[in-house]
Amino acid sequence: MIRQLFLLLLFFFTIAKITAQDSKQPILSTASKQVSTFTIDAPQLQTTKKIWMYLPENYATSKNKFSVIYMHDAQNLFDAKTSYSGEWNVDEKLDSLKAQVIVVGIEHGNEKRMDELTPFKNEKYGGGKADNYLEFIVKTLKPHIDNNYRTKTKKKNTIIMGSSLGGLTSYYAILKYPTVFGKAGVFSPSFWFTKDIYTLTENSKKIKPKIYFLCGDTESDDMVSDVNKMEYLLNSNRCYCLNLNEKKIIKGGQHNEKLWRDGFVKAISWLGY
Template sequence: MRKYVSVWARTLACLLVLVSAAAAEATTVRVNYDVGYGNRITLRGSKSPFSWTTGVNATWATGNAWTYTWPDSVGDVELKPMINDATWSIGANYKVKAGTTVNIYPFFQGRAGTLVKINNFSSPQLGNTRTLRIYLPPSYSLNPLKRYPVLYMHDGQNLFEAATAFGGVEWQVDETANSLINNGQMDEVIVVGVDNGGANRIYEYTPCCDPQYGGGGADVYERFLLETVRPYINQNYRTLTTNKNTAIMGSSLGGLVSTYISRRHPEVFSKSGGLSSSFWWNGQALTQQVEAATAKVAVSFYIDAGTNSDGLTETTRMRDALVTDGYVQGQDLYSYVAQGAGHNEASWAARLSIPLTYLFPWQSTVY
């Protein structure tokens, strides 16, 4: 009897090993989308078992996750989901590496995001109020299963509407994001535009303290973002809250404060964008801090400047300081020189696609 038990045990062990190996060699995609009763998700792709001419049926599971699994011996695959093998998802193909499980949150209609305004938003830290302008990406109302990275931007009144923008020139953040998302160059993100404090702008956006302009309220503004704005956004919108999915960006003094805050709080912001940043502030004190740093901060930086009286010399010095600290161009640093560009909203709008696609490239969201 023991002999037969031993044989059975060995056979079972072999089967478990084979099952485990098969599982380890499985590549899986999960398409998270509610297609409605009677509809289905199909997949077309670049290699068998897929093709670009006829879709394979994914299997529905509770929670509206449509799943399909294939051997990882197929190799890396590009694919795209469809509804009823008739309606393509919007954006680029999805790249699936062999042996991985990839979650996809597509959308199939509606190519424009929406703008929500929260007026009279109170800052207990700064003792004032302002407007939050929140861009919700195209799929926000179409795919309630999806959560999104968040980009916090300063000078919110300049971002979306000419009527409130400085000089009547807006950044066109919503139009640019819509285009990049639809073309598959950028992941969908929620953009939170935080209006500046008007006459208090210099104070709010600057570390202490420039001999000519004073300032010094950046730490208080930082607390406003971290203790009031961000919790409100995370409580009221479907956000991804890890630092890998959270960025901060601005221009001029807004670029300065973005760099300053992200270096102090990489546990919150893993990505930082500065267009024409005012690195000249207080004798380039922030750049000196970077030059004196003994450890690299885990933040990916975008910095740029134009060639027309736009602080290119100071930005170049900051770039060199970051490179010395170990940042690598094209990896965790993107330094850009905008030929002929000046220090104004029109110049920033014209090159906005560059930082957006660097900070949030297609299929970079960490779910």
């Protein structure tokens, strides 16, 4: 069922995009004044990427350094004008908390989104180019952010977070780059896309990053069981004396921005920044 849901989301994304373009009444931007954007070359992806930056309100007046959250699908994080299915309200939530953290949102590649956010190829749907995408983050984007902003650069201060395919690739990121990303927010992960992600978990050395899992119990027939399976494999590869996992299964939660928006603050509060 989740496969059909995934295809429906792609369909609605396309329709919503066309509708927004044809609409006579423009959608106003809802991004806070703490949000800005820039573009950067992404040689690993042979393209340029638009990046959304959230800076704390006191960034300009302080000399502090800040932890960084790297998030996927930036179009849906801050602004109703660019979101096709509702936004996460990341900026408003962080503003209200006066959170001392920087958020770096990476726009997805539209028709290339599936390629960028999947670590292994699916026999039916293709994909499998997350290695290039993560290499862009680690070797191009993160050095740029660290060189141009006051950031705490250690892994304990570097979080990666996303939902659906973004949840899948966020989880993959901590396996592939455990010395870069010390924490991950894994929302409604599309573990169904590839069984190889389970095999990689089983074969990885001790997995030390902190992980916050979130999903709804009405997302699909296999979402909860997939997350439970991954949690079991993960705990088999951890030191049980450490509290490195948190899992929230939301009753009635659906595969949408509302679920992820409502779970954002609890996730970053537990992960710590």
